[in-house]
Amino acid sequence: MPIRTKKRKGVSILHIEGDMTIGTAAALKEELMKHITQSSEREIDLSDVSEMDSAGMQLLMLAKREATRHNTPLRLIGHSRAVLEVMDTYNLAAYFGDPILISRGAKA
Amino acid sequence: MSANPNQFLQTFIAEAHERLQEMEEILMHLENGPHDAGTIDSLFRAAHTVKGSAGMFRLDSIVSFAHIIEDVLGRMRDSEIEIEGDLVAVLLDSCDHMLHLVEVIAEQGEQLDDAALARENELRKRLKAYQTGNGDAQGTRVSLSAEKDIPLTASGGGEVSSDNWHISLRFAQSVLKEGLDPLYLIRYLSNIGEVISVTTLADAIPAAAEMNAETFYLGFEIDLKSSASKETISEVFEFAHQGSMIHIMPPHSKTTQYIELIRSLPEEEARLGELLVATGTLTQHELEDGLNAQQKSAQPGGTSKLLGEILIDQGSVTQEVVQAALEKQSQAKDTKTKESRFIRVQAGKLDELINLVGELVIAGAGANMLAHLSNNTPLQESTSVISRLVEEIRDSALKLRMVQIGETFNRFNRVVRDVGRELGKDIDLVITGAESELDKTLIEKIGDPLMHLVRNAIDHGIESADKRVALGKPEKGTLRLNAYHDSGSIAIEISDDGAGLNRDKILKKAREIGLIPAGAMPTDQEIYNLIFEAGFSTADTVTNLSGRGVGMDVVRRNIASLRGTVQLDSEPGIGTTVRIRLPLTLAIIDGFRVGVGKSSYVVPLDMVIECVELSEAERQAANERSYLNLRGEVLPFVLLRDHFEVAGANARRENVVVVQYAGKKAGLVVDELMGEFQTVIKPLGKIFSNLRGISGSTILGSGEVALILDVPSLVQQAVARESQQVLRKLPNNTATAR
Amino acid sequence: MAKTILIVDDSESIRQLVSHILKSAGYDVIEGEDGKDALTKLAGQKIHLIICDVNMPNMDGIGFVKEIKKSDDYKFIPIIMLTTESQEKKKLQGQAAGAKAWVVKPFRPDQMLNAVSKLILP
Numbered sequence: 016m017p018i019r020t021k022k023r024k025g026v027s028i029l030h031i032e033g034d035m036t037i038g039t040a041a042a043l044k045e046e047l048m049k050h051i052t053q054s055s056e057r058e059i060d061l062s063d064v065s066e067m068d069s070a071g072m073q074l075l076m077l078a079k080r081e082a083t084r085h086n087t088p089l090r091l092i093g094h095s096r097a098v099l100e101v102m103d104t105y106n107l108a109a110y111f112g113d114p115i116l117i118s119r120g121a122k123a
Numbered sequence: 124m125s126a127n128p129n130q131f132l133q134t135f136i137a138e139a140h141e142r143l144q145e146m147e148e149i150l151m152h153l154e155n156g157p158h159d160a161g162t163i164d165s166l167f168r169a170a171h172t173v174k175g176s177a178g179m180f181r182l183d184s185i186v187s188f189a190h191i192i193e194d195v196l197g198r199m200r201d202s203e204i205e206i207e208g209d210l211v212a213v214l215l216d217s218c219d220h221m222l223h224l225v226e227v228i229a230e231q232g233e234q235l236d237d238a239a240l241a242r243e244n245e246l247r248k249r250l251k252a253y254q255t256g257n258g259d260a261q262g263t264r265v266s267l268s269a270e271k272d273i274p275l276t277a278s279g280g281g282e283v284s285s286d287n288w289h290i291s292l293r294f295a296q297s298v299l300k301e302g303l304d305p306l307y308l309i310r311y312l313s314n315i316g317e318v319i320s321v322t323t324l325a326d327a328i329p330a331a332a333e334m335n336a337e338t339f340y341l342g343f344e345i346d347l348k349s350s351a352s353k354e355t356i357s358e359v360f361e362f363a364h365q366g367s368m369i370h371i372m373p374p375h376s377k378t379t380q381y382i383e384l385i386r387s388l389p390e391e392e393a394r395l396g397e398l399l400v401a402t403g404t405l406t407q408h409e410l411e412d413g414l415n416a417q418q419k420s421a422q423p424g425g426t427s428k429l430l431g432e433i434l435i436d437q438g439s440v441t442q443e444v445v446q447a448a449l450e451k452q453s454q455a456k457d458t459k460t461k462e463s464r465f466i467r468v469q470a471g472k473l474d475e476l477i478n479l480v481g482e483l484v485i486a487g488a489g490a491n492m493l494a495h496l497s498n499n500t501p502l503q504e505s506t507s508v509i510s511r512l513v514e515e516i517r518d519s520a521l522k523l524r525m526v527q528i529g530e531t532f533n534r535f536n537r538v539v540r541d542v543g544r545e546l547g548k549d550i551d552l553v554i555t556g557a558e559s560e561l562d563k564t565l566i567e568k569i570g571d572p573l574m575h576l577v578r579n580a581i582d583h584g585i586e587s588a589d590k591r592v593a594l595g596k597p598e599k600g601t602l603r604l605n606a607y608h609d610s611g612s613i614a615i616e617i618s619d620d621g622a623g624l625n626r627d628k629i630l631k632k633a634r635e636i637g638l639i640p641a642g643a644m645p646t647d648q649e650i651y652n653l654i655f656e657a658g659f660s661t662a663d664t665v666t667n668l669s670g671r672g673v674g675m676d677v678v679r680r681n682i683a684s685l686r687g688t689v690q691l692d693s694e695p696g697i698g699t700t701v702r703i704r705l706p707l708t709l710a711i712i713d714g715f716r717v718g719v720g721k722s723s724y725v726v727p728l729d730m731v732i733e734c735v736e737l738s739e740a741e742r743q744a745a746n747e748r749s750y751l752n753l754r755g756e757v758l759p760f761v762l763l764r765d766h767f768e769v770a771g772a773n774a775r776r777e778n779v780v781v782v783q784y785a786g787k788k789a790g791l792v793v794d795e796l797m798g799e800f801q802t803v804i805k806p807l808g809k810i811f812s813n814l815r816g817i818s819g820s821t822i823l824g825s826g827e828v829a830l831i832l833d834v835p836s837l838v839q840q841a842v843a844r845e846s847q848q849v850l851r852k853l854p855n856n857t858a859t860a861r
Numbered sequence: 862m863a864k865t866i867l868i869v870d871d872s873e874s875i876r877q878l879v880s881h882i883l884k885s886a887g888y889d890v891i892e893g894e895d896g897k898d899a900l901t902k903l904a905g906q907k908i909h910l911i912i913c914d915v916n917m918p919n920m921d922g923i924g925f926v927k928e929i930k931k932s933d934d935y936k937f938i939p940i941i942m943l944t945t946e947s948q949e950k951k952k953l954q955g956q957a958a959g960a961k962a963w964v965v966k967p968f969r970p971d972q973m974l975n976a977v978s979k980l981i982l983p
Contacts, residue, residue, distance in 0.1 A: 037299045037937045040336035048331055069306045070299050070336060076325050077334055104310050105341070106321040131881070135874035168871075168916045175945055176874045178967030186967075301961045302939030303980065311979050337937070362962040362979060467873065 018046050026056045028092075032063040035071025035098075044074055051081050051089075062093030072101045079111055132229060135176050137467065139225045142169040144530075147218050151536050154211045160200070167196040173221065177229075184235070185224045188243060192217050195253045204253050213249045215537070220246055281412055282375045285346070287319055288356060289376070289404050291384055292343040295366030299339045303363050309343065311359050316349025320402045326390050342390065346404055378413030381405055470563070473523055480513075480520045485822055487513045488800050525707075526566050528615070529557030532604045534570075535577050539602055542581045549599045550585060556606035561613045561707055568685055569615070569705065572678045576617045576701050577602065579675075584621030584699050594696070596620070612687075612729070613707055618700035624651050624693040651691045655679040686818055688784070688835050714802040714821070716829065717780060718795035720769040723829040725802055725821060726791065730782045730834045734796050737777040750845050751779065751790050759845035760790035761837050766816060782834050789841035791832070802831070816840070864981050867903065869893040869913035869925060870943065875966075879912060882970040887983035896920025900928060903935065909981050912941045912973075913960070915951045923951070926958040939980040 019030040029050055035043060050057070059078070064071070075091065075098075082089035091113045094102065099115065102108055108115060146169045149162055174189035192214065198204045220243055227233050235243065290312075294305050312318050324342035328334055349356065353371055360369050370384055381404075385395045399405045405413075487510055494506040532554045543550040585591075585600035592598055605616040626647055633639045633653050645653075655675050682689045687705035706727075714725035735753070737745075745751050751758040758781065764773065779790040802821040818833035866888045868879045873894075880890045891906065893899025895917040911929065915922040922942060929935045940960035944952045952963050964976045 037304075037337055038934075044334070044336040051331075068299070068304045069339060069341065070304075072306075073325075073328060073334075073340060074336060076341075077328055077331060080325070080328065081331050101306060104306055104321070105323040105343075107323055110323070110325070131874055131877050134877050138872060138874050165918065168918065171916050171945075172872045175966045176872045178945075179875060179878055181967070300937060301959060302937055303961050304939075307979055307981060310982065311975075314975075314978075359979065362976075365956070365961070 018043075018050065020050065026058055027053075028058045028060055030060040030063065034066040035064050035074065036066050036068045037070040040070040040074060043071075044077070047074060047078055048081070051078050052085070056088045057082075058090045058092050060093045061091055061098045062095055064095045064098050067095075067097040067101050069101070072105060072107070076107070076110065132180060133469075134467070135180055136225060136229050138176060139173050139229070140222070142173050143218050143222050143225070144534075145169050147215065147537060148533060150211050150215050150218065151540070153206055154208065158206070163196070163200045163206075167193065167200045170196050180229070182228055184228055185221070188217075188224060188247075189221065191247060191250050191254065192221070195250055198253065210253060213246065213253075217246050217250065281378055281409070283378055283381065283405060283409055284375070285404055286374050287346040287348050287404070288316070288374060289370075289372040289381075289384075289399075290343070290345040290347055290356070291368075291370040291372070291388065292345065292360070293368040293389065294339055294341075294363055296338045296340070297366065298363055300337055305339065305341070305343070305363065308360055308363060309345065312345065312347055312356075315351045315355055315359065316347045319346040319348050321345050322398055322402055324390060342388070344395075344398060344402065344404070346402055378405070378409045381410075382413040468523075477520050477524065480517050483513055484517055484802070488802075488823070521562075524563045525560040526563045527557060528559050528561060528566060528606045528613075529554070531566055531570060531573070532557055532606070535573070535604060538574065538577055539581065542578055546582065546587075548581065548585055548587060550581060551599055551601050553601060553603045554605075555603070559606040559608055559613055561705060565685055565705055568681070569703070572681045572689075572703070573604075573615070573617065575675075575678050576703075577604075580617055580619040580621065580699065580701075584619035584623075586622050608707070609704070612704050615703040615705070616700055617703075618698060620698040623695040623697055623699055624654070624691075626650055626693075626695070629653055648692070651693050654691065655689065683835075686833070686835070713799065714831065715780065715799050716797040716823075717763075717778075717791070717793040718797055719763045719767065719793050720771045722767070722769060723797065723823065723827065724763065724793070725829050725831045726780055726782060727831070727834060728799055730784055732781045732783050732788065735779050735781065737779050737792060742777065753779075753781065753790070756788075757845070758788060758790045759838075759841035760792055761816075761841045761844075762792045763832075764792070764794070766837075782838060784835045784838045787838050787842055789838040791837065802829075863887055863889045864909040864983055865889040865891060865907060866910045866912060866977070866981075867891045867893060867899060867906075867908050869896065869899040869911065869917070869922070871895050871914060871917040875914070875943075879973060882973050883977070886974050886977075888977075896922065896925030896928065899925060908935065908938055910939050910941065910977060911935075912943065912964075912977075914943045915948060915955065922960075923954050923958050926955060926960045930959040941976055941980070 019032070021028050021030070027050070029047070031043070033039065059075070079089055079091075091098075091111055094115055102111075102115075146166055149166045149169075152158070153162070153166075170189055170193045174186055174193055177185040177189060195204070195210075195214070199206060199210070204210065220239075223239060224235070227235055227239070292305065292309075294303075295301075298305060309318075309321060322344040324344070325340070327340040327342060329340070334340075347356070353373060356371050357369070360367070363369070368387070370387075372380060372384065381399065385392050385399070388395055396405075396410050400407050400410055487506075491506045491510050494503045497503075535554075536552055539550050539552040580602055581600075585602070586594070586596075588598050591600065601620045603616065603618045605618070607614055629650050630639070630645075633650070633656075634641065638653055638656055639645060655678070679689050682703055682705070685705055687703060690702045690704075691699065692702070693699040713728040715728045715731050717724050717726060737751075741751060745760065749759070751760050758779075760779065763769070773794075777792055777794060778796050779792055780796070781788060781790050783789075802823075816833050816837050817830050818836075819831040821829050821831055823829050866883050868876055868883070868890060869892075870876050870879070871894055876892045876894075880892060883890050891902055891908070893902045893913075896913075897919040899911075899913070900920075913922045913925055917925075920928070926940055926942075929938065929940065936959075939962060940955075941962040941964055942952060942955040942960040943966055944955070944963050945966045955963065962976055962980060964973055
């Protein structure tokens, strides 16, 4: 439901849409973990995440850690403004290590 | 959003009036009947709300007084004090004073005058007797006392060189579920200083299978550059204190304190030490220095103490929370007071709407007229549909202003009780027809005359208990307030079961002051109604009450200015009834248009009974005997042409509009009958205020002005003239009879 | 997309004031007259924060918070209790029921906004 997947050049892309908040976190976690356990290179497209809170960010942190543990690359792409704001407050850019395309100045 | 603080204040004022009214009603009820916990709770809540809202408007003197009332009501609710007559009396007086406070301080923006201040002091004294010993004993206060600095006892170890605060946060795992997201707390820090660095620790996130998505696992180490006090920084996290570990280290804290901090945190010590060095909180040297000092001081005493940290100990709070929860369960449930929902609208907006509807009615009438002049049937049909809709809109708009009279009546419970007490009379007030509606403007304006009539009834009408018993009447007097709708008007009755008016005394006085010609023999009804004449008073002694306020003539004048009438019936020994009749609304009437010469006049339709043609023969006869013969009935009449001195000869054919008001009929002789239409009443200017027989004006669809006839005064005039004629003839008649 | 706040208070003047303060700060506001009314106003709405009074007819603040905490859709919404100095007990009851934040009446606009911004931002 909130996650759509597609493959592009062997990379599976998970597209998360809507809220990544405490309200949706439980369902989202279940779905996200299903995708993460499959071992292939993947990207999470965050361009359509409309709201994010700590619960949502924890999920991304968990996904990143699990992927690292399974030795499969995970990249976050297309960070929406809501995602960037949380990442910025928590100073997590280094944790994920992904290039963030939108400059901070542009996010407002 | 336009900011208009005054608008909020207006809302407060209206609200305060409502609540105080509610309190008064409950208090009255408390005194007379049984009560339950819910009623007293509502009472308390009303006082509490007024106090709370007043506080928002910085109306400190209202808050201060309301606080005492709230205090007493709180004790009453908790059954600490008994409900008895004196307590209710002082609370009622306090409500009055609150109302005065709201009026003077909130509405007028003034200060209390000396008399009011003296009254307040008196009330405060009386209330004090019901308050707790110290007033403010209730409410335990949880302060952040746990935060107080514990003086440093350990020696050794230098200060940290960093100028920044260090904040270490490990929130309760349940914070997210409780609606608190640390994200916003950390963002909030930038309101009180500059966030130098944030390190987010994900160590506590368990393996995927065990991880609960709604649980909060993250930890934070934050450096903040700020001149704020420790308390201010601590307050940022006040909502999250419970179950969380929050350490706030001031700039230049001892290195040993950092070591203690590191030890108390869940993460591995070496990792935290590195982290603090990495963020610049500590230098490598300071870290080592601290570790050494800590070891030295720890050895002699055995266990190491927690030094100077600002760990919030939440144990005591938790206990109180549990206790509070238990207390809540045993507490009585709130009962509902009102189910109906209202939208509060500014009266001015309604007036504007009704004014516009009025214009619409006039414009509609104009369009209708033009349509009828044209021979265009579809146009006529569509204008008639529009007319019907306009009529409905008019009715709905007017209904918006309609208010039940019950609330006004209920206010008299208090008056009857107080005035009765003052005079030592025990009186029951019986209210009927409380649901009858009338225009809000009228409700507001009818209050004073009603008050006077009620006071009069209690003062002069109802006898003292002794006298009543002697007369074989029930000891308790009864005063009735009744309202009902009657042919386009509302009638309000004030009746008492008292002594009735003294007919002979009134007649004697009337003769003395020349209100009645010596030979005239007026009916009882006429005699009784003489008390509405200017300067008439039958009170033998001027009591506190009759000496106060307006006389009956002023009552009549006030009612007449509302296009209403007042009438009195009395029966010796049985009682007196005063009946006020008012139009339902002041704004718009259904009118019947008549023409005299070139002018048009409007008669309010609800007063028109019928129209008949005036035959030449009847007219001749009428001129002589001053009444018309309407199918054998005597009908007094007014020739509008003469009355308004309209120029020009009589029309060849004349008509009579038979009107009725308050049970009396009269004929208005006019030239032309022009039919029904709706019209908006425009008040007449001051210049016309002396014009008898006119109550207002209106603008016709054609743009012409038409005068609205004041039927009550015309009827009165016709009847008076007719009876004078009869009186004049009386001596002759009697002479011939002899 | 502005965040939406539900203000529940039986005092219309307080509702108006709070509403004005919040709207000026960029939030959307829904008003409820008491607990019961607020529950009906909530239905189907996406709400980000609730501000509610303690003493109210029909359903008081504590009862209302308990209802909110029972609802799957709304149980995680932050709740600010409006209390007065003398209602420390009520504040604790509110916290026990699940309203972790509070603002003490009378408050200044900035005090209200500060409390709100510790929970959500517009």
